[in-house]
Amino acid sequence: MPNTLNPLELIARRWQPSARFVRGAALATVVMAVLIVVTGGAVRLTESGLGCPTWPRCTADSLAPTAEMGVHGVIEFGNRLLTYVLCAFVGLAIVAARSRAPWRHSLTRLGWYQFWLIAANGIVGGITVLTGLNPYIVSAHFLLSTALLTVATVMWHRSREGDGPARGLAPRPVRQLAWLLVGATGVLTVLGTVVTGAGPHAGDANRVHRIPIDWEKITQLHVDFVFLVLGLSVALWFVLRAVGAPAAPRARTRDLLVVLVAQGAIGYVQYFTGLPELVVGAHMLGSCLVWIAVLRVALSLREHPELPAAGEAPGEPEAPEQQAPVPAGV
Template sequence: MPNTLNPLELIARRWQPSAAFVRRAALATVVMAVIIVVTGGAVRLTQSGLGCSTWPKCTPESLTPTAAMGINGLIEFGNRMLTYVLCAFIGLFIVAARARAPHRRSLTRLGWGQFWIVMGNAVWGGIVVLTGLNPYLVAAHFLLTTALLTVCVLTWQRAKEGDEEPRDLTARPVRQLAWLLVAATAALTVIGTAVTGAGPHAGDAHKVHRIPLDWQEITQLHVDFVYIVVGLSVATWFTLRAVKAPAAPRRRVLELLGCLALQGVFGYVQYFLGLPELVVGLHMFGSTLVWICVLRVLLALRDRGPVPQAADEAAEPEAAEPQQAAVASAPSR
């Protein structure tokens, strides 16, 4: 009985994407994950969280919103449809990573990891609707999307590097400082969901249960963690300079500091203006940029060699500088 090829193997026999294409496909999943966060925030800020009254249908009688539901139904349903667009981009990456020779199982596994997080979060979003926007479930819904963004960023990084054993570019205390920065930023994100859950933007025009916390106090705790993250970022940059680390990690920290400055502006503006919807949305967008930058700082502290090339393919220059080159070109001080 002849061996039966699965569809991905059949595609791999007929299509050989370039390493650059795989990188761009991975980056597209990062962009789509950010869009999902921002549009999810738009659903909440436009009071469209229950624009569709049930799940998986929009109403008990209709899969799509009706004219009587108005703009809120369209916004909520549109956000649901974006999940399919996200899955299409993830599928494109999985197919490209599988078709690329040599096959890198680590990339396809990360792609499938993205897919299953999306599927799980879609079901979780349905539970959020069926429970009338329970604030704890809404917070978990956002954190699951952040987990998706994390895997997407890791996938993007892995698409730009090889499969060698990770080689540390800095001493262990420096890496521990970077991990502390990641942990503090993660805590900042979790506290941010508590601020949102206790705040005035409940996600629907009707009375919705809120997290029973003093909004002013939890906001102050959020601000305190902002200062901790900023302090750790500055400390990381000076430490990298002191140990003469490669240029790439130092550049990643500067990018992070720039995002933190922008996010700080959004945060203070929304606080002093009474949480206008547009500025709150920009603040959510800024939170995704900060998380991406923090992850990139951590990932820049190790090297896994160049991207594997096909046997009949000339080595192509990578879009991101290989860490080995960064080590060689690091200025001495």
């Protein structure tokens, strides 16, 4: 009995997307992951978190919002529908990665990781509604969205590389500093969710449970980590220049500094103007851009070369990694 081909295999036999198409599909998942965060923030900032008061239906009797629910129901339901658009883009990225010859298993796996993260976050989003916008569940909902953005960014970066063994582009201590920066930014993001959970924008006009912590004190701790991340970024930029690192990591670090300064300015504006909704929304967008930028810095400090084509003799083995010399006068 002949083997039955799965649908992805059938598509791969009939469609060979270009490398550029695969990169574009991966980038689209990054854009959609950012958009789902920003629109989720709009749901909270417009007090539409319970616009659809139940889940998975919008009301007990209707899948979609009714006229009586007004604009809040439309906003909440629109955010739910956007999840399906996100799934479509992720599905396209999976199919494109699977159909590209030769098949890059690593890219396909990253696409499936995104799919399962979307599914998990959909369930957490439902729990968020059923628990009346419990701030701890809301924080978990945002952090899962950040995890999705992480995997999407890695897939986008990997789509422009090969599948050969990774090799560092800077000495190990420099790469470790970059990952320390990623860790500090991750803590900063978690603290941001606590600030949100304790702050005034609860997501619904009615009284919603908040995290029982002094909002101004946790905000100050959040600001302290902003300065830590900024300091680590400046230090990394100087170190990369000192060790003569390639242009790409230096450019990524410069981009990160620009985004951090802009995000810090937005943060101060929102704090001293009483947290206006539009500025808070811009700050949420900025948090996504900071996370993307810091991941790109760390990922740019190593590369995966292309594997030799079938039947092609492999190149000379790589020389052991050595400490890059410090240019004189730096």
